[in-house]
Amino acid sequence: MTVAPVNPPARLLMGPGPVNADPRVLRAMSAPLVGQFDPVMTGYMSETQELYRQVFATRNDATLLVDGTSRAGIEAAVVSLVRPGQRVLVPVFGRFGHLLAEIALRAQAEVHTIATEWGQVFTPSAVEEAVARVRPHLVAVVQGDTSTTMNQPLDELGAICARHGALLYTDATASLGGNPFEMDAWGLDAATAGLQKCLSGPSGSAPLSLSEQAVAVVRSRHRVEAGLREEGDDDAPDPVLSNYFDLGQVLDYWGPRRLNHHTEATSMLYAARECARVLLDEGRDQVVARHARAGAAMLAGVRGLGLGVFGDVAHKMHNIVAVEIPAGVDGDGVRAALLHDYGIEIGTSFGPLHGRVWRIGTMGVNARRDAVLTTLAALEQVLRRAGARVPHGGGVDAAAEVYGDAA
């Protein structure tokens, strides 16, 4: 077989992610490689750590990248923080809560879940009741679950966990950058993310941060790798059940000892560094505000087209909305027409929402006025051709009003 170099078509990615990468991030990835322990490389690693401290709003020294997709970051956090048999509590409000529970189960934890209806979030008191009852070592909760679009408030959960002696971990993959996030102020012990949502990068690198308390757990299970161990090195009797995801070893590599672990994924590091750099260059609060505005405009726009919206909208993420598929309209047909005729991708959905809603994202570099208006204009045309009755210009006008101007 012979193939040509990749030459992807133009796409406006308005689904639940991955979304379009910022062109500056794509350019960063084409920079030449340097050696693993070249001072230039270790300098980039240290800068990347400092940039993600700012992105996560934390002073945690233990802030770094896990080399893999966002779920690699999740698994690294869970498997490093939880010993087999320890209790983990997962409040599940969508598909990615099920994923946290699955990952904890495979790490041989005793997993307890509480559930809420899809489209809702948990009250702090519901979480506290469960924490008091289960007495978990770790509470693992998704911040923004794209499967339902909900954004779980976390600001009170750190204090609850602290009161009951539990660590608090959150998967902020879908929410970080587009919604408020305060690692230290909220008392989080661990947080992980990915690049492919509000950070405007490709999937494949997972920023992660650990509090001092979380680092203490990781250190208590620390074992230096067999081929590198020297006299006096840590050799815990119950090491993490993974070498790749052993955050103690990963910390040794990112820390001053620079002890070889994996070979850091250079180009993805360049991407992750640039994602954080462009975000902080615009300003963390400004980026959240841009997502809030684009999300409000898209919400107004789909309502302006007469479409219903799923879930507790007061608690949805800024960067995604679940739009009810009108009766008699072929949801997959609409998605295919948007892709084929307009080069625009919107998302399908999982589980109980499958076939019931489209998920439309406004995230990262795509959280902007022209992307919102273009999507609404195209959706109006596609819905019309699919036989739905839609008010002419109703989507675009409502969205433009959010932006304070006429379209």
Next chain:
Amino acid sequence: MTVAPVNPPARLLMGPGPVNADPRVLRAMSAPLVGQFDPVMTGYMSETQELYRQVFATRNDATLLVDGTSRAGIEAAVVSLVRPGQRVLVPVFGRFGHLLAEIALRAQAEVHTIATEWGQVFTPSAVEEAVARVRPHLVAVVQGDTSTTMNQPLDELGAICARHGALLYTDATASLGGNPFEMDAWGLDAATAGLQKCLSGPSGSAPLSLSEQAVAVVRSRHRVEAGLREEGDDDAPDPVLSNYFDLGQVLDYWGPRRLNHHTEATSMLYAARECARVLLDEGRDQVVARHARAGAAMLAGVRGLGLGVFGDVAHKMHNIVAVEIPAGVDGDGVRAALLHDYGIEIGTSFGPLHGRVWRIGTMGVNARRDAVLTTLAALEQVLRRAGARVPHGGGVDAAAEVYGDAA
């Protein structure tokens, strides 16, 4: 903190890897993203699978990428193929053999090792004796171990394992592309690699291939992820101890069902696809021959400078040589001077060889005449300034002779 975009200095990376990426691979990574289930994306995924079948010389349907560095591929293979308590035999002839043993231990295998002196490989009969004694479920062996530069012959090991009912896995990270590799002809059940050595790409994606027999093991432990499971889906009682590295789930994602697992790392997929494409465009045998020649030239060159070479040179990889540091010469000082004055990186070494040898690579896009001669010319100058007596032009002349011409 504000930082500028990455702007790495010019480097000629002649160490044990990562080495310079092919500029075509770097360019591929700057291509725009497409959606995860866009037909263009799934088409690229299928093409990538077919390209790596050719690279591995296999007809294995189960050929795909693991999203992480080369050791992510290793861990995915081991943790998916080995149940807790099963016996794994690791012939250890360098640091990366210790890594295989460590990863298998963490997967709760009963790990048995055999050892040989650093700088040597195992005879088939030594492996067979151990297989007959240990009766392992899996034999896990590194093909090329950069820590010693040795290239373990694998061509008889598949038959040995088959006779004794063991599966055979090899870590071909450092060797694939630069040395002969015949997955099917040698009877391998699993193989993994990385991009950052002879494939001329960045670290961060791990090509992997499984035989039908290996797939049967993976399938026997198959459990569809909690949030996606439907009536009648597999739900094995002893799933793999990892979600991220559960090759059964990864196969569902790469296979016709396209069941969501991680979000494929788009830019790294572009890179991996381009690495294979440029390799196959030049021709698999031609690329190995180019590495053989560059390796022979570098070997002749360092000897022409009067330097000793470590290990059983008849069994070393084409793409790396371990060069003894002359008495009285500061090994790290020479490496620093090469980097500072010439922008050339060569490698230090691990374990018993630490401080005794430099490791000089000729791999991927750097397995070429001008890179070899430039490195030797610079090394001569640096050695001279470090007080070593070196024959003027002795390295370059000997290397040029291998290329059949005067320098």
